[in-house]
Amino acid sequence: MSDTSLRGKVAVIGIGLSAVGKVPGRSPLSLAAEAARNALADAGLQQSEVDGVLSSHAFASPFHRFSVAFSEYFGIRPTFSNTLQVSGATAATMFSVGAAAIHGGLAKVVLVVAADSLMTGLTPDLALRSLTESRDQQYEMPFGVPVANTFAMTAHRHMKEFGTTPEQLAEVAVVHRRHAARTRGAQQTTPITTADVLNSPMVTTPYRKLDCSLISDGGAAFVLTSAEHAQALGIEKPVYILGCGECYTHEHIFLMPSLTTTGAVESSQRAYAMAGYRPTDMNVAGIYDCFTGTVIMMLEDLGFCRKGEGGPFVADGQMSYGGRIPSNTHGGLLSFAHSGMPGSLFHFHEVIAQLRGQCGERQVEGAYLGLVHSLGAGFATNATTILGTRGAL
Amino acid sequence: MTVSEDSTRKPLPAPDADTAAFWRGLQHGKLLLQHCRQCHHVQYYQQATCRECGSDELEHRPATGRGKVHSFSVVHRAPGPAFKADVPYAVLLVELAEGPRMISTLIGSDPKDVTFDMDVELAFDQVSDHITLPRFRKA
Numbered sequence: 001m002s003d004t005s006l007r008g009k010v011a012v013i014g015i016g017l018s019a020v021g022k023v024p025g026r027s028p029l030s031l032a033a034e035a036a037r038n039a040l041a042d043a044g045l046q047q048s049e050v051d052g053v054l055s056s057h058a059f060a061s062p063f064h065r066f067s068v069a070f071s072e073y074f075g076i077r078p079t080f081s082n083t084l085q086v087s088g089a090t091a092a093t094m095f096s097v098g099a100a101a102i103h104g105g106l107a108k109v110v111l112v113v114a115a116d117s118l119m120t121g122l123t124p125d126l127a128l129r130s131l132t133e134s135r136d137q138q139y140e141m142p143f144g145v146p147v148a149n150t151f152a153m154t155a156h157r158h159m160k161e162f163g164t165t166p167e168q169l170a171e172v173a174v175v176h177r178r179h180a181a182r183t184r185g186a187q188q189t190t191p192i193t194t195a196d197v198l199n200s201p202m203v204t205t206p207y208r209k210l211d212c213s214l215i216s217d218g219g220a221a222f223v224l225t226s227a228e229h230a231q232a233l234g235i236e237k238p239v240y241i242l243g244c245g246e247c248y249t250h251e252h253i254f255l256m257p258s259l260t261t262t263g264a265v266e267s268s269q270r271a272y273a274m275a276g277y278r279p280t281d282m283n284v285a286g287i288y289d290c291f292t293g294t295v296i297m298m299l300e301d302l303g304f305c306r307k308g309e310g311g312p313f314v315a316d317g318q319m320s321y322g323g324r325i326p327s328n329t330h331g332g333l334l335s336f337a338h339s340g341m342p343g344s345l346f347h348f349h350e351v352i353a354q355l356r357g358q359c360g361e362r363q364v365e366g367a368y369l370g371l372v373h374s375l376g377a378g379f380a381t382n383a384t385t386i387l388g389t390r391g392a393l
Numbered sequence: 394m395t396v397s398e399d400s401t402r403k404p405l406p407a408p409d410a411d412t413a414a415f416w417r418g419l420q421h422g423k424l425l426l427q428h429c430r431q432c433h434h435v436q437y438y439q440q441a442t443c444r445e446c447g448s449d450e451l452e453h454r455p456a457t458g459r460g461k462v463h464s465f466s467v468v469h470r471a472p473g474p475a476f477k478a479d480v481p482y483a484v485l486l487v488e489l490a491e492g493p494r495m496i497s498t499l500i501g502s503d504p505k506d507v508t509f510d511m512d513v514e515l516a517f518d519q520v521s522d523h524i525t526l527p528r529f530r531k532a
Contacts, residue, residue, distance in 0.1 A: 138406035138407070138408070139496060140496050141406075142403065142524075143497060143526070144476035144484070145496060146470070146472035149466050149484050153464040153466045153484070156464050156465065157463070160464075201470070202467075202469040202481075203469060204467065204470065205465075205467040207466075252438060252496075253496065254438070254493075254494040254495050255438060259464055259486075
């Protein structure tokens, strides 16, 4: 690895969540501040020690510069800040940009923080906007294309090309619900069966209601600093950023090069190369699960199984405990919570907690290497992060 | 960002510098594709330069209107009040005979009858004084 590689240079030293799920009467900024306080307390730092802030946009907030508004609200004056926007992949890019800023000397302690109130905080017009977000005003919106539709068309084509079945899609939802049942604060914990998914109302074929992720309130925050500073602070269980990769293949779904093989192939290969590990080395994963079919395609593109085999892989129990790659052990966007752009931060929170051995009955025994994959806008944006303990350095 | 002023009305495209000729063509019964004179790339999404080679020597030619359904999704839950009366409707990802793909919707037959790789042909749907949308019917 060259001197400029980010591998192992930056550690996550604090993690925190706000109240998550249905949280009425709270603004996105207030949720963000709660998550940030929890993350700083976890790290044992004062808020005055934060000199960098990275955030993503919140639909239920009027602020275009969320990171700047957050800093004012939180009472800090950072010297590095930005509000990033690559849809669902923003979560992972906050980690890579934060790590690069620390490694490049732009900041010493970066707070990654995002929150939104999609469930209780949106006016009807804002709710509509969030539904059609990222759809083209001239080429897509006039035809009544919901945000779910682009993802649905990729899954549909996957079924046609590889024989993926509605039952296999449903199994993804069932596994997530089973995981969420063991997660304190998860939004949906009532067990479901494959039949429940297949009998839920159709939204946009092939996706039924239970194939779709939740709409939630909530946020998460993380404290990042250099590996040296983490050591100087005496952080007991730093989790290191070992690899990062991104890939942007298109903006419009009709310009997506292939509906069934995504930019996650390249983003993950870049992350694996930086980390010096392979898919089979990973102990735990957080995989963006906006829809059930998304997970099946990502298990393939991230290298956990071969192209076209994601459906049988899931049906065979390989994405849960005892399988090849226990994934979304908190319940994911499908059952834990999905508050928009912060949604993927919950995957980071879970994977980091797993690597710190703090997941109680959800703990994947001995986990020391994990992967988080964030994506958005009909697979337009893909970003992969590989994280590991001191033992993985 | 714009917020819809009346969520019960369907959004209409607002032509811009890149798309004015394209939308004018549709009013005259032509779906105009951009053909690159340098590298012969054909593109549906209208822009000032060729996405393959960067040349600005683009020529508008009407599409034959023939295509195949590369993928589709039948919408049962409308994205807002404006589309509620239309459900279920089939959103199509059509691969045109010339190569490019585009998003549209099926008209003239039951959305249940859509299949992968089904042959479709272009149909012009005038939705306002200034806008005609390119839709598709079963060939």
